[in-house]
Amino acid sequence: MNTSQYRRAPAGMPSGVPSRAFAIVGSVLAAVLVLIVAAGALVSGFDKTAGGEVGVVRNGGWLDDNRVRQVVPAGSARTWTGLYSTMHRYPAQQRFYTITADPARGDKTGVDVVNTPSSDGVEMGIEGTIYFTLNLNAKALEQFDTKFGTRQFRGVDGTLRYAYDGDEGWSSFLDAIVRPVIDNDLRIQISKFRCAELVSSCALVQNGAQRAPAAGPGDPDAAGQANNTNIAKVQEAVNESLPKDLAEMLGGDFFEGIKFNLARVTLPQAVQEAVNKAQAAYAAVSEAQAKVAQARAEADANKTRQQGYNACSACAQIDIIKALPPGVTTYAPGAGATVPLK
Incomplete structure (x- = not known):
């Protein structure tokens, strides 16, 4: 027979004390755990909003409904919103x-x-x-x-x-x-x-x-x-x-x-491209019209200038001499005639 199953408690210690001690410790730990959970739930029942948001609180407890509980204004202090409630945050600005x-x-x-x-x-x-x-x-x-x-x-x-x-x-x-x-x-x-x-x-x-x-x-x-x-x-x-x-x-x-x-x-891109081409065409037409106008003006100026030369042949020679490039020292208008320029 295995006598180790019948060990006696130490002298002076009543039998069953270890079991009661373990039970007490377990009860204390359970109570502490319950307090921690309760404290966490209590703390989570408070909430607040930032300056740029407003909160709509809905119930969410185990035995509660999911209806709107309250509205928390923007920038609120910590507010009691209920156990296990949820807050929907929307922009307030x-x-x-x-x-x-x-x-x-x-x-x-x-x-x-x-x-x-x-x-x-x-x-x-x-x-x-x-x-x-x-x-x-x-x-x-x-x-x-x-x-x-x-x-x-x-x-x-x-x-x-x-x-x-x-x-x-x-x-x-x-x-x-x-x-x-x-x-x-x-x-x-x-x-x-x-x-x-x-x-x-x-x-x-x-x-x-x-x-x-x-x-x-x-x-x-x-x-x-x-x-x-x-x-x-x-x-x-x-x-x-x-x-x-x-x-x-x-x-x-x-x-x-x-x-x-x-x-x-x-x-649309296709229409804009067509507009760009049309505008380029208008620009080309405007440039051509400007050249025509310039040529017409030059022709009118040449005609007027020739009429002046016909009336003053010496004026034509004077203009020719003025148009000579720099560095020319002698002008020979023809027929063996020369005109010193310096």
């Missing part, structure tokens, strides 16, 4: 959305221009910037988060993001929801003008270009002023219609201070 052919400046990757036809069917390229601010009213923010903060939007890189996922998520939201409204407004306004009414050089390559002196040898300044006036009309019309269309399409007044700045209107 003025933002802008740029449409441009410069890949380094646009909000979309690569060249990004709104292409839309004019009333006479020429594809026009529109570049500009839309300035706006998110409506910071608490009720509006709750509605905005419910409509657009609970779904994802695919970015230009193919990744799905929420609107509150930093600048990338916000840009994905603008591209998917706001950009179509902008494109539609520009399409409507540009279709009200002919190409030449927005870009004067467009008249050079259209039918009847020979009857469009504003783009050729006529008064380009007047044409340019008219184009600038029409571009200003497009900009004003977009500024008037865009806020209404955004509110209607998004289902609420979620943006404030909306302002569109039309930077420029461009022609």
Whole structure:
């Protein structure tokens, strides 16, 4: 029989003490662990926002719902937001959305221009910037988060993001929801003008270009002023219609201070190349006309000069002597006659 199974406790120590000690230590460790978890959960229930962002807090506890709990204003102090709640952070300052052919400046990757036809069917390229601010009213923010903060939007890189996922998520939201409204407004306004009414050089390559002196040898300044006036009309019309269309399409007044700045209107590459060739041709014609005018003026001057020589033969000889190159010492007009010049 193995007697080691029946070892006795040391003298003076009651049997069962080690088991009770281990139980006590285990209970203490468990209590400490529970306190650590509780403290962590308690600390995570506080949050704050930076100066340029506003937060929409949603419940997220195990036994709680996922409704909006509160709205935390921009630049807040540490605020109690509840255990296991989540905060959706949106921009609180003025933002802008740029449409441009410069890949380094646009909000979309690569060249990004709104292409839309004019009333006479020429594809026009529109570049500009839309300035706006998110409506910071608490009720509006709750509605905005419910409509657009609970779904994802695919970015230009193919990744799905929420609107509150930093600048990338916000840009994905603008591209998917706001950009179509902008494109539609520009399409409507540009279709009200002919190409030449927005870009004067467009008249050079259209039918009847020979009857469009504003783009050729006529008064380009007047044409340019008219184009600038029409571009200003497009900009004003977009500024008037865009806020209404955004509110209607998004289902609420979620943006404030909306302002569109039309930077420029461009022609398609093929049309622009044709314009450049036409302008070069006009330049060549102008140069030829200048040469003709110069030759005519020289002929008139020679005719007048000859009439003077006929009246004064000595004057002709004097002019000949004046035209002799430097260094000539003797002039021989002919018939054995010589005239010393020095």
